Amino acid sequence: MARTLAELPKGRRITDYISLGVLTKTFPLADIKRALRSSGKASVRERDLPAHVVVYYVLALTLFMQVSYREVLRCLLEGLKFLFGPGFVVKVASKAGISQARSRLGWEPIRQLHDQVVKPIAVKATRGAWYRCWRLMNLDGSTLDVADTAENDEAFGRQKLGKGRSAFPQIRFVSLVESGTHVLFATEMGPFGVGEITLAERVVTWLKPGMLCLADRLFFSAKLWKKARARGADLLWRFRKNLRFPCEKRLSDGSYLSRIRPPRGKGKDMLVRVIEYRLEGVADAEPIYRLLTTILDPEQAPAHELAALYHERWEIETTLDELKTHLRGARIVLRSKTPDLVRQEFYGFLMTHFAIRGLMHEAALKADKDPDRLSFVHAVRVVRRKLPLFVAIPPSAQESPA
Numbered sequence: 001m002a003r004t005l006a007e008l009p010k011g012r013r014i015t016d017y018i019s020l021g022v023l024t025k026t027f028p029l030a031d032i033k034r035a036l037r038s039s040g041k042a043s044v045r046e047r048d049l050p051a052h053v054v055v056y057y058v059l060a061l062t063l064f065m066q067v068s069y070r071e072v073l074r075c076l077l078e079g080l081k082f083l084f085g086p087g088f089v090v091k092v093a094s095k096a097g098i099s100q101a102r103s104r105l106g107w108e109p110i111r112q113l114h115d116q117v118v119k120p121i122a123v124k125a126t127r128g129a130w131y132r133c134w135r136l137m138n139l140d141g142s143t144l145d146v147a148d149t150a151e152n153d154e155a156f157g158r159q160k161l162g163k164g165r166s167a168f169p170q171i172r173f174v175s176l177v178e179s180g181t182h183v184l185f186a187t188e189m190g191p192f193g194v195g196e197i198t199l200a201e202r203v204v205t206w207l208k209p210g211m212l213c214l215a216d217r218l219f220f221s222a223k224l225w226k227k228a229r230a231r232g233a234d235l236l237w238r239f240r241k242n243l244r245f246p247c248e249k250r251l252s253d254g255s256y257l258s259r260i261r262p263p264r265g266k267g268k269d270m271l272v273r274v275i276e277y278r279l280e281g282v283a284d285a286e287p288i289y290r291l292l293t294t295i296l297d298p299e300q301a302p303a304h305e306l307a308a309l310y311h312e313r314w315e316i317e318t319t320l321d322e323l324k325t326h327l328r329g330a331r332i333v334l335r336s337k338t339p340d341l342v343r344q345e346f347y348g349f350l351m352t353h354f355a356i357r358g359l360m361h362e363a364a365l366k367a368d369k370d371p372d373r374l375s376f377v378h379a380v381r382v383v384r385r386k387l388p389l390f391v392a393i394p395p396s397a398q399e400s401p402a
Contacts, residue, residue, distance in 0.1 A: 026355035049101035107344035129180030134212035136179035155339035174199035207233035
C-alpha cells in the first residue's frame with residue numbers, strides 16, 4: 001500500500017520537529033521547559049528558534065565542533081525529510097539569527113538543567129564503580145582553551161608562560177567523576193586565575209554519605225578536607241610530602257591514626273588515618289606515597305586495598321581525555337566569542353558527555369561488561385550518525401506529526 005506523508009499541524013514550525021536521539025532521552029523536553037521557566041528564559045512568543053530548540057542546538061554543537069553553526073542546525077532538521085521526502089528543502093536560520101537565539105537563551109538555564117539532570121548513574125551491578133560499600137568518586141580539575149577575543153580575554157585571562165602568555169584565553173574547571181561510569185558532575189568553572197581549591201570548595205558540597213572521594217595531593221588543605229567531610233562522605237586523599245602527621249596509634253595493617261589541626265587553631269582537630277607505602281619495581285615511582293583517609297577501622301578498609309584503590313584515579317584522566325580530545329577534538333578551542341556563550345557551550349559539553357556515557361552505561365549493563373571495556377570514540381560516532389534519522393514528538397504540541 002502506498003504510504004501517505006503526514007502533514008505538519010497548522011501553526012507548527014520546522015524547528016518543532018527536531019530529533020536528537022540519545023540527547024532527548026537524557027534531557028527530556030519537560031526538564032528543559034522547567035529549567036527555562038525557572039530561569040525566566042522561556043520563549044514568550046513563537047520564533048523560528050524558540051528557547052527549547054536552542055537548548056538542543058547547544059548540545060548538538062558540542063557533537064560537531066568542526067562543523068559550521070548553520071550546518072549543525074541543518075543536520076538537526078534533516079529528520080524532516082522523513083515527513084516530506086528527499087526533495088524537501090530545509091530552511092535554516094542565518095548565522096546571525098542563531099547567535100541571537102543563543103544570546104537570548106544565555107547560559108543560566110543550561111547550567112540549571114545540568115545541575116538538575118547530571119548525576120551519578122552507577123547501580124550495584126556497575127563494574128568498577130564501587131569499593132566494598134562505597135560509591136567511588138574522584139576529584140580533579142583541568143583547563144580548556146576558548147576563542148581568542150577581547151571579551152573572553154578580559155573575562156577568563158590566560159596562562160603565564162616563560163616568555164609570555166598562552167595563545168588562547170582559558171577557563172578552569174573542577175569536577176567530581178564517578179568511577180566506572182566516567183560521569184562528570186558537580187562541575188564548577190571559572191577564569192584561569194581562580195585556583196582549583198577555590199572551585200573545589202563548591203564542588204565538594206555535592207558529596208553525600210556512602211561516597212568515597214579520592215583526590216590528589218594538590219587538593220589537600222585542612223579547610224577543604226573539613227568541608228568535604230561535613231557532607232558525610234568518606235575521603236581518601238594524598239597529601240604533600242612536606243606535611244607531617246605524628247603517629248598517635250599504630251594499627252594492625254601498618255597504618256596509623258593522627259590528626260589534622262585546623263589553621264590558626266580554628267575548630268577542633270580532625271582524627272584521620274595515615275597510610276604509607278612504596279611501589280617496588282615500578283619505574284619512575286616516587287620514594288614513598290602517603291594517604292589520608294576518614295575510614296579509621298582497618299577491618300573496614302585494609303591499607304593495602306586503599307593503596308591499590310588510590311591508583312584507580314587514572315580513570316579521571318581518561319574521562320578528561322574523552323571530553324577534551326574525543327568529543328571536542330584535539331587542538332580545537334571552544335568557539336563561542338563572548339563569556340556568556342562560552343559558559344553556555346561549556347556546560348553543553350558536559351551534558352553531551354553525560355548523555356553518551358549514560359548510553360554506554362546502559363550497554364555495559366546489558367552485556368554484563370565493565371564500561372571501561374567500551375569505546376567512547378565509537379559511541380560518539382554512533383550518536384552523530386543517528387542524530388538526524390527520526391522525528392521527535394513536537395516540542396510545542398502534544399500531537400505527533402506522524
